[in-house]
Amino acid sequence: METPGNLEAHRVDGSRPSDAAVDLYRRLSADIAAGVGVVSSTLRNRDYAATVTGFLSVSYDPPTMLVSLYAESRIGEAVEEAGVWALSLLSGKHQGAANWLASPGTPLQGLLAQVPFRRGPATGSAILDGALAYFELRTVSVHQAATHLIIVGEVLSMGTDAAPAEAPDPLIHFGSSYRRLAP
Template structure:
């Protein structure tokens, strides 16, 4: 096994998009900034996220079995910071959102969202790989927020 610090350093060289994964439990919404997001399969349409089992959001997702992946736009860096912070309550007090198939928040201004129900879960070390079947998804024109070398970046690219 390699040294975790070497692994962390090498991962800083990997550019990713940035998402906020939302969920809903007993009527309370919750969100977490996540960049471990990938498409898994087309048939059925499915994707994966990796969530630390010590995160408050993990309890919401594992209990409700639903989550929505919101892909952030380049101008939504403050949302990425908000949802990676330690806000314990009223996390959505100043955040605009709608709902789609599952009831989990669809953030205003995100460039795409994927509304999912949990199909499978694999526990790996501190995290769980959560496979979601995509019940509904939509996309909008825009530029993505990027994460690279430990910081947020506008990659300067656009999708219609």
């Protein structure tokens, strides 16, 4: 018996989940604490960037990461086509940039005009100034997963631009909003 707090996502017969199951999944999965980053890429001399919380370190040897991007998004298409991208991990001071780059309908022209960044040495992708860590990656595989692309990349370059005092202040996403560890 299903209750509003306990729903099956898929039926045994493989049918699609109910609207109630999708809504419950959204609410419950919002309680997964995640770091906040910005994925960026350049395609045809145009910058693309978006705020993400779906990224993961896959392997240390060779250094490999993955990111989950909405398949029909501009950033998903740009990263897939360009084949190189960057991931900047954000500190609490980046909350404004995170909000801006997570907003639907951000302009294509001048997307990064209000976000301080520099070009990465290996890919030319945007790396946000003061990033706790940054990784430049070359795509090694792309996997379709429901509405998203899982993009796996081998790290070409990495480092940090954060001041030592900012390191203990990562921007976190939890409960459908941004949080900070530092007071």
